Amino acid sequence: MARDRKRVTRWTRGGVTPDLHAQKAMAVLHGIPEYEITARPWPEWLRPACMRDRELLDAEWTPATTIDLLDHVATTGGPMDRRGFLVVTGITPVLAGVATAEPAVANPHGRRIGATTPELFEASLAILRQQDDQLGSGQVHASARAQLHLIITTVKTTAHTEEIGRRLYSAAAEAARVCGWTAHDSGHHALAEEYYLVALRAAASSDDQAVTANTLAFWAITRYSGGDPRGAVDLVTDALGRTRSIGSPRMEAMLYARLARAHARAGEHRASDRALAAAFDAYDRARDRTPDEEPDCVYWVTLGELHSWAASNATDLGRPNVALAHYEAIPAAHRGEGYDSQAYPRAAALRLARTAEAHVAVGDLDGAVHTARRAVDYMGGVSSARGTSSLTDLRARLTAHNTVPVVQDFLAQTA
Missing domain, CATH: 1.20.1440 (de novo design (two linked rop proteins))
Structure with missing residues (x-):
């Protein structure tokens, strides 16, 4: 490799992937375990170097x-x-x-x-x-x-x-x-x-145990979104071990909900269901507490959010009807807690986009398009790659039904 600089240039600038023998040699040179080569594509496995x-x-x-x-x-x-x-x-x-x-x-x-x-x-x-x-x-x-x-x-x-x-x-x-x-x-x-x-x-x-647990919880989102649900489980499990000293049922509910999401991403039905039940139980204990009794960082955790996470879990686990039941429970939960969707436009857009996907999964295209239009309205003026990606994914799902007039209209109007 040292004598063939043109080859190295092709790797670094020409978009050419080195053969496996060359990659193994590089791994040895940089002290990187060989399993990284198969765990991550070229050149991402070089990052630890x-x-x-x-x-x-x-x-x-x-x-x-x-x-x-x-x-x-x-x-x-x-x-x-x-x-x-x-x-x-x-x-x-x-x-x-x-x-x-x-x-x-x-x-x-x-x-x-x-x-x-x-x-x-x-x-x-x-x-x-x-x-x-x-x-x-x-x-x-x-x-x-x-x-x-x-x-x-x-x-x-x-x-x-x-x-x-x-x-x-x-x-x-x-x-x-x-x-x-x-x-x-x-x-x-x-x-x-x-x-x-x-x-x-x-x-x-x-x-600060609350800040530590909250950081672990948000990091878990990146882990399971990046294909490592087991790592997310480890992070949230560690955070849950801190809840006794924190004394916040609302944070405990959020952490169990994160755990349920990680298990759902891993395809673990029973573990996800158990964690979700624990999340709702913890939230019930938080209802009579004032905001001053909870860490400020969990102000956004509501009953509607729990139903939204439960719906996402159901979608990941192939249960679109269960997902829709949770989505349908959200408006009543919001009314009961005085929740203002306008204050959380990104969350509302994501939730509606996922609701539309569940409608597509059960064959309700009218309901899917109606919900999708509301999601688009909420995303106006909000900068979020996740929100944009969710709407892009929804359009892709609807494209499979582009012979249906109501779907045709929506796709044309949002192109």
């Missing part, structure tokens, strides 16, 4: 290392152009790192700050979460990165107590989590995973 990815996985779990990695990812992670495969090949070592992470410490250097500073960051992050609901990930990602930069600078340059330091690391973890979620929602799963890795490091140093 990159110093950036190795740093995220292998660096010590200390506060100083974590803040440097946060700074590195926040600085080099945008614009959102990384659409590669997931960075992590095994979840267990990451969870082991969380268990051994060193806590944040006091910083005696710089201008001294008090509790007001982390409070301002926490308020800003609450606003970011709701802006994401309203405007979509494409428009919020840059704001989340800017907020993360500001928190990192504050950690590095101000004097603060250990308690304030932990709150700053907690805020940094949530800002990185928002960056990860907005990257995922924009279709950049590899970039999302980088943010989740550093978010989890910061959450571990903050010793």
Whole structure:
């Protein structure tokens, strides 16, 4: 290979894939396990050879290392152009790192700050979460990165107590989590995973169990969306182990719902059903609690959301009629909780697109098109690759019925 530079150029620039022997030689050279070659296509299996990815996985779990990695990812992670495969090949070592992470410490250097500073960051992050609901990930990602930069600078340059330091690391973890979620929602799963890795490091140093569990839950979405439902199960199972110290039935409901989604993606009917039942049971315990008694990050978890996840599970498991029953239960759930769909246009569009798919699956094309039109209306002005992809997938399903006049009209109007 060293003597044939034209061949290497064809690999790097000409779109030519090296033969298996050459790929194995490269794997040996870079210390990458041979199974990666079959687990990921060329050239994605080379990603673990990159110093950036190795740093995220292998660096010590200390506060100083974590803040440097946060700074590195926040600085080099945008614009959102990384659409590669997931960075992590095994979840267990990451969870082991969380268990051994060193806590944040006091910083005696710089201008001294008090509790007001982390409070301002926490308020800003609450606003970011709701802006994401309203405007979509494409428009919020840059704001989340800017907020993360500001928190990192504050950690590095101000004097603060250990308690304030932990709150700053907690805020940094949530800002990185928002960056990860907005990257995922924009279709950049590899970039999302980088943010989740550093978010989890910061959450571990903050010793904030709610932020840690929430980060694990959102990371699980990227894992099962990227073809690793077992990894998602491991992440959520670890998060569920933290619920006793958190004391939030609403978060517990969200985590069990995530677990049910992961099992459904893996085709595990019974495990998915058990987790879903646990989610509804936990939510029943949350009904009498005030918002102040729950972590702010689960404000969006509602009975309607649980039915929506249950419907998605049923669709994944080949039960379109069960899916429709859950979708039909959502309006009443929303009315009972005073839910405003206009405040969550992306969620409404995704839910309606999936409802339309269930109608297609049972042969109800009129119902599918009627629901699809509503989904299109909700997506107007919202930046979300997931929403756009859902509508594209729905159009593809309807194309198989393009001889039906009502379907023809919809496809022509949304072309």
